[in-house]
Amino acid sequence: MEKAKNLRPAKSKLPExxxxxxxxxxxxxxxxxxxxKCSRCGAIQYIGNSKQESRVNISSW
Known part of the structure; x- marks a missing residue:
């Protein structure tokens, strides 16, 4: 039998x-x-049990 060189244990995929x-x-x-805070569009997102809302941060640079 031939051994595979790049065998890794399967990782469980984390949610994105x-x-x-x-x-x-x-x-x-x-x-x-x-x-x-999103580095692309500046939106602030709340994640977790206490707040399930999202808001947009509008700022001018």
Whole structure:
């Protein structure tokens, strides 16, 4: 039998969290409570049990 050189144990795929406005990937994983700002469009997204709402941060540079 031939051995495969690049054998790795299968990882369980973590859920993806994407920006609700531009669909950019923000992170992969599970978060309990967090607030994250999209670096592309500036939208602020709340993730977790306490807040399930999202808002847009409109700022001029």
């Amino acid at each position: 969290v994407r920006c609700f406005q531009c669909n950019r990937l923000l992170f992969c994983g599970i978060a309990e409570d967090m607030e994250i």
